[in-house]
Amino acid sequence: MDYNLALYYFDQCPYCQIVLRKIKALDLKSIELRNTMQNPEHAQKLVSDTGRRTVPCLYINGKPMFESADIAAWLEKNKDDIK
Numbered sequence: 001m002d003y004n005l006a007l008y009y010f011d012q013c014p015y016c017q018i019v020l021r022k023i024k025a026l027d028l029k030s031i032e033l034r035n036t037m038q039n040p041e042h043a044q045k046l047v048s049d050t051g052r053r054t055v056p057c058l059y060i061n062g063k064p065m066f067e068s069a070d071i072a073a074w075l076e077k078n079k080d081d082i083k
């Protein structure tokens with residue numbers, strides 16, 4: 001299965017860094033990075049979709065997943081299906 005992935009994050013968030021480190025370690029290139037500090041539209045989209053502004057949040061085919069540990073585990077598990 002092919003996944004459409006977008007990560008809502010900002011650099012100063014240590015939980016986001018856990019996910020960003022995992023993305024780097026697995027050399028995943030196709031995840032769109034949506035910085036909620038730099039782009040208010042990303043922050044607004046996250047709030048309007050989920051009612052929360054918590055990052056990190058990984059959209060998997062449009063469905064939001066919160067929790068850095070869960071996101072990192074999902075990436076590890078599905079890495080072969082992510083380009």
Ligand SMILES: N[C@@H](CCC(=O)N[C@@H](CS)C(=O)NCC(=O)O)C(=O)O
Pocket residue numbers: 012013014015016052053054055056066067068069
């Ligand atoms: N348990 C969460 C913690 C995430 C978290 O606390 N993120 C902070 C930024 S470092 C945040 O977005 N806080 C704002 C909020 O939750 O509204 C995880 O591991 O992903």
